[in-house]
Amino acid sequence: MDGEGGGGSGALLVFGHRSPDTDTICSAIVLADLVKGTPARLGEMDPETELALRKFGAAAPILLSGSAEGKRVYLVDHNEAVQSAEGIEKAVIAGIVDHHKFGLRTAEPILIRAEPLGATASIIYKKFVEQGRSVTKQQAGLLLCAILSDTAIFRSPTTTQEDREIAEELVRIAGVKDIEALGLELKKAKADFAERDLAKAVSSDFKVFPMGSGTLGISEIEVTDDARAQAKAGEIVPILGKLKAEGGHHTAALMAANIAARASRLFVVSDSPGIVEAAFGKKLENGGSIYFPGVLSKKKDIIPKLERVFSAAKK
Numbered sequence: 001m002d003g004e005g006g007g008g009s010g011a012l013l014v015f016g017h018r019s020p021d022t023d024t025i026c027s028a029i030v031l032a033d034l035v036k037g038t039p040a041r042l043g044e045m046d047p048e049t050e051l052a053l054r055k056f057g058a059a060a061p062i063l064l065s066g067s068a069e070g071k072r073v074y075l076v077d078h079n080e081a082v083q084s085a086e087g088i089e090k091a092v093i094a095g096i097v098d099h100h101k102f103g104l105r106t107a108e109p110i111l112i113r114a115e116p117l118g119a120t121a122s123i124i125y126k127k128f129v130e131q132g133r134s135v136t137k138q139q140a141g142l143l144l145c146a147i148l149s150d151t152a153i154f155r156s157p158t159t160t161q162e163d164r165e166i167a168e169e170l171v172r173i174a175g176v177k178d179i180e181a182l183g184l185e186l187k188k189a190k191a192d193f194a195e196r197d198l199a200k201a202v203s204s205d206f207k208v209f210p211m212g213s214g215t216l217g218i219s220e221i222e223v224t225d226d227a228r229a230q231a232k233a234g235e236i237v238p239i240l241g242k243l244k245a246e247g248g249h250h251t252a253a254l255m256a257a258n259i260a261a262r263a264s265r266l267f268v269v270s271d272s273p274g275i276v277e278a279a280f281g282k283k284l285e286n287g288g289s290i291y292f293p294g295v296l297s298k299k300k301d302i303i304p305k306l307e308r309v310f311s312a313a314k315k
Contacts, residue, residue, distance in 0.1 A: 013074070025053070026121055075096045144167055220298055233267065
């Protein structure tokens with residue numbers, strides 16, 4: 001059965017990356033039921049995720065502290081060691097469900113399910129269907145919130161027709177009357193960063209990627225107004241500088257995505273700003289940022305371009 005194997009002892013822990021978002025948390029909760037595991041998380045949840053759990057009456061996964069060494073684990077929504085729990089290289093990995101490119105090396109063959117869909121939640125729903133299992137109303141609501149979050153309410157270029165079809169099925173099961181209204185409610189909770197601790201908002205989604213001879217740390221927040229984001233540059237740049245120094249990264253960045261305007265602003269602090277500018281053919285301006293009309297996905301539009309230039313610079 002999917003989820004069995006891997007050896008080891010103790011409870012099977014199902015968790016996502018260190019900076020948990022809605023797809024990470026909701027996917028862990030629902031998959032844990034399928035693989036008979038315990039949902040866990042590696043960090044604090046953001047307001048959007050908290051709202052999703054409240055709306056569908058779900059408890060927060062347990063907070064996993066300390067090392068994963070020797071533990072039986074099932075990973076969702078990530079596969080990079082630098083994004084996972086401490087000691088993940090010495091954990092017993094029972095399986096992985098993800099929608100990102102692969103970068104994790106394992107000591108032995110494991111169960112891996114990876115598809116280029118807009119959200120890990122879409123893959124998990126497919127696993128339920130394939131195993132002849134029905135999702136509950138609560139599970140459908142959680143998976144739907146995850147899909148709406150990761151696809152930016154189907155506006156992200158990572159969205160597929162399959163994501164849309166799965167979401168329609170989940171809407172029916174969850175009894176959601178207005179999917180657009182639900183998506184906007186979730187996004188508003190996440191976009192109200194001006195009313196939150198800005199340092200916490202920037203660091204809550206901070207993911208680390210091996211890049212060139214070092215690492216890139218990048219986070220994402222959602223905004224309703226680019227001018228509002230620009231006005232915060234004087235606060236954002238020092239926060240990125242601190243995250244960069246603490247993690248020893250060559251570059252730290254923040255993508256401020258405006259879903260309504262279908263555009264983003266990327267704030268950057270880097271040891272090699274010229275390489276960053278070369279990646280996009282644009283100059284850093286307005287407090288160390290670049291404006292991107294039509295860009296809403298860091299996974300598709302930002303990270304691959306940075307990987308190419310930093311890899312080339314390493315040679």
